[in-house]
Amino acid sequence: xxxxxxxxxxxxxxxxxxMLFLMAAGLTLIFGVMGLINLxxxxxxxxxxxxxxxxxxxxxxxxxxLIASMAAAAMVxxxxxxxxxxxxxDRDHLEQVLATFALILIFSEGTRWxxxxxxxxxxxxxxxxxxxxxxxxxxxxxxxxxxxxIGLAVAVGxxxxxxxTRVGMRIRAGENxxxxxGALGVDISVLYTLVFALGAALAxxxxxxxxxxxxxxxxxxxxxxxxxxxxIVIGGIGSIKGALAGALLVGLTDTLGRTMLPVVFGTFMDxxxxxxxxxxxxxxxxxxxxxxxxIFKPTGLFGSS
Amino acid sequence: xxxxxxxxxxxxxxxxxxxxxxxxxxxxxDGHGGKVKIGLITTLTGGxxxxxxxxxxxxxxxxxxxxxxxxxxxxxxxxRKPDIAVQLADKMIQSEKVDVMTxxxxxxxxxxxxxxxxxxxxxxxxxxxxxxxxxxxxCHENYFNVAWQNDGPHEAAGATANKMGMxxxxxxxxxxxxxxxxxxxxxxxxxxxxxxxxxxxxxxxDYAAEIAQMRASDxxxxxxxxxxxxxxxxxxQYADSGIDLPLVGPAFSFDQTILPAVGDAAEGVLNTAQWxxxxxxxxxxxxxxxxxxxxxxxxxIYAQQGFDTAxxxxxxxxxxxxxxxxxxxxxxxxxxxxxxxxxxxFGNNQHPIQDFWVRKVVKEGDIFTNTAVEVAIxxxxxxxxxxxxxxx
Numbered sequence: 262x263x264x265x266x267x268x269x270x271x272x273x274x275x276x277x278x279x280m281l282f283l284m285a286a287g288l289t290l291i292f293g294v295m296g297l298i299n300l301x302x303x304x305x306x307x308x309x310x311x312x313x314x315x316x317x318x319x320x321x322x323x324x325x326x327l328i329a330s331m332a333a334a335a336m337v338x339x340x341x342x343x344x345x346x347x348x349x350x351d352r353d354h355l356e357q358v359l360a361t362f363a364l365i366l367i368f369s370e371g372t373r374w375x376x377x378x379x380x381x382x383x384x385x386x387x388x389x390x391x392x393x394x395x396x397x398x399x400x401x402x403x404x405x406x407x408x409x410x411i412g413l414a415v416a417v418g419x420x421x422x423x424x425x426t427r428v429g430m431r432i433r434a435g436e437n438x439x440x441x442x443g444a445l446g447v448d449i450s451v452l453y454t455l456v457f458a459l460g461a462a463l464a465x466x467x468x469x470x471x472x473x474x475x476x477x478x479x480x481x482x483x484x485x486x487x488x489x490x491x492x493i494v495i496g497g498i499g500s501i502k503g504a505l506a507g508a509l510l511v512g513l514t515d516t517l518g519r520t521m522l523p524v525v526f527g528t529f530m531d532x533x534x535x536x537x538x539x540x541x542x543x544x545x546x547x548x549x550x551x552x553x554x555x556i557f558k559p560t561g562l563f564g565s566s
Numbered sequence: 567x568x569x570x571x572x573x574x575x576x577x578x579x580x581x582x583x584x585x586x587x588x589x590x591x592x593x594x595x596d597g598h599g600g601k602v603k604i605g606l607i608t609t610l611t612g613g614x615x616x617x618x619x620x621x622x623x624x625x626x627x628x629x630x631x632x633x634x635x636x637x638x639x640x641x642x643x644x645x646r647k648p649d650i651a652v653q654l655a656d657k658m659i660q661s662e663k664v665d666v667m668t669x670x671x672x673x674x675x676x677x678x679x680x681x682x683x684x685x686x687x688x689x690x691x692x693x694x695x696x697x698x699x700x701x702x703x704x705c706h707e708n709y710f711n712v713a714w715q716n717d718g719p720h721e722a723a724g725a726t727a728n729k730m731g732m733x734x735x736x737x738x739x740x741x742x743x744x745x746x747x748x749x750x751x752x753x754x755x756x757x758x759x760x761x762x763x764x765x766x767x768x769x770x771x772d773y774a775a776e777i778a779q780m781r782a783s784d785x786x787x788x789x790x791x792x793x794x795x796x797x798x799x800x801x802x803q804y805a806d807s808g809i810d811l812p813l814v815g816p817a818f819s820f821d822q823t824i825l826p827a828v829g830d831a832a833e834g835v836l837n838t839a840q841w842x843x844x845x846x847x848x849x850x851x852x853x854x855x856x857x858x859x860x861x862x863x864x865x866x867i868y869a870q871q872g873f874d875t876a877x878x879x880x881x882x883x884x885x886x887x888x889x890x891x892x893x894x895x896x897x898x899x900x901x902x903x904x905x906x907x908x909x910x911x912f913g914n915n916q917h918p919i920q921d922f923w924v925r926k927v928v929k930e931g932d933i934f935t936n937t938a939v940e941v942a943i944x945x946x947x948x949x950x951x952x953x954x955x956x957x958x
Contacts, residue, residue, distance in 0.1 A: 266782040273774035378615040380827040392808035474803050475771040476795035480612040520775045536765045
């Protein structure tokens with residue numbers, strides 16, 4: 262494995278991590294501020310991708326498609342918050358899981374009903390296609406670099422929102438003590454809808470960005486959702502910094518694990534067994550990582566005890 | 567129980583059987599074919615749903631065209647989960663009392679369901695999955711495969727790679743039974759050197775790591791097996807990567823359910839299958855026209871496989887009563903129907919002996935589809951047939 266390959270794999274890990282961050286940021290906010298486990302987050306990711314595919318097909322503009330994905334996911338998010346989620350805040354986590362799982366089923370069937378069972382077409386816009394040469398001679402996909410850029414920009418933006426604005430202050434206060442800020446006169450129901458819609462918009466954006474290089478189909482959100490939960494557990498619930506750190510860690514571990522483990526095993530096993538054992542171990546790696554982090558820091562890397 | 571009671575019961579039983587036999591005979595003799603209850607379990611939701619939908623639609627079209635009102639089809643969705651497929655199969659066999667099971671798309675589900683089905687004395691006729699385990703030592707007289715044995719399309723891809731002049735291949739497939747069969751099949755026919763061999767995760771959507779390895783390798787061509795959404799993701803990412811190596815693969819990554827979502831990224835790629843939409847025989851042309859008229863889209867290989875499966879079952883139902891399993895099995899083995907492939911026959915392990923075609927992805931107007939180029943391997947029988955103990 263040469264240096265160029267290693268650096269390209271690190272960039273891939275970063276890109277994967279950034280995509281996970283967009284999902285995890287919304288999830289961790291919702292869990293941290295509202296104490297709500299939202300399994301329907303994966304469906305919001307899917308809705309963003311489908312909205313983007315539909316708008317891109319109709320208008321031809323990728324930028325419009327991205328905006329549409331965030332808007333659609335935010336609207337759907339606000340809608341389910343007002344109708345369903347609102348009733349779950351005071352309930353047991355298990356009941357929240359059941360209710361949001363039901364939402365997954367409703368959204369999956371609904372999307373299939375509207376768009377059909379076959380995957381949709383969504384592609385990278387012409388101006389983002391192809392590769393660029395980075396310093397050091399590394400050829401890397403321009404689109405993936407763009408995803409890394411957008412993700413980091415969102416991270417900075419969220420950070421500024423949470424720490425420097427009034428809304429952010431209320432969100433932090435809400436994470437700390439829900440009842441108190443209600444007693445202090447802040448309208449928490451509006452705050453909650455806002456946070457939920459924000460989380461949903463991030464998930465939708467992630468779905469649209471990733472949908473352009475993957476398959477836009479029903480059920481695309483669930484595998485990412487599971488990874489997002491692993492990320493927020495590693496990073497610490499409620500912490501955006503934790504979501505970023507956890508996401509990058511998971512992204513790098515998964516990508517580097519998948520590529521390096523078979524090579525490591527290949528030094529003392531034949532190619533076929535090395536790939537089988539290596540890939541099997543690699544898919545367990547992030548869960549082993551999560552277990553490891555929890556042993557030393559039970560509330561996650563940046564979690565508050 | 568006294569003897570009078572036993573005698574009365576025997577008389578009643580005798581009368582009932584006579585009536586039953588009397589009713590059964592006309593059902594076979596009326597010319598349209600006997601009654602067969604068919605359980606079709608396939609993937610209709612989740613990843614890979616497009617494949618199941620096409621198999622179902624092709625199958626139902628075949629049932630409709632057979633004009634046999636006695637064919638009853640019950641359709642269920644396995645959601646690509648083996649445990650759900652097994653539950654549904656149990657329900658169909660024990661509660662709905664189906665005679666024939668069919669429909670499964672994926673080999674891991676087929677390996678969970680087919681052996682249990684045949685062990686309970688029912689027929690399993692596969693319209694898609696053809697794992698090696700069920701073609702060789704694990705073959706069963708009640709298990710038929712109408713599509714291919716998994717290695718087939720990949721062997722044809724290996725032969726095609728040779729013709730393309732490939733000398734060092736980079737190959738990968740998902741880590742599940744059909745994926746392993748894919749790489750085995752390719753390596754069996756490919757005469758060059760395997761530069762790298764990789765297994766990806768089933769359902770994997772991000773191939774950046776694998777593409778980086780391709781870039782760093784010195785292979786001169788790529789063979790891959792990635793059905794459904796996996797293929798779409800890989801092709802889009804590969805097209806954007808700037809790597810210019812030729813691709814070859816089985817039709818599963820280039821079929822009609824995928825091409826609309828992939829677009830230009832697949833144009834010109836050679837792929838292999840037992841059929842192409844523009845195959846030059848009357849049955850195929852009629853099938854494509856009627857499928858387009860019924861469903862408004864071009865059929866994929868999955869639809870064609872579902873269609874041929876339905877025709878096979880109908881042809882057997884016209885000759886024998888499904889309750890007489892030996893007679894029905896003989897009728898199935900005869901494969902006395904006009905296949906969209908032109909010619910069709912079974913080997914001793916009840917898998918097809920058939921031609922595999924090379925197809926090319928082309929754009930016809932606004933639509934991407936495949937056109938048949940030439941035969942890759944003719945009259946190919948799978949290598950596991952000799953390990954199967956069935957002789958007939």
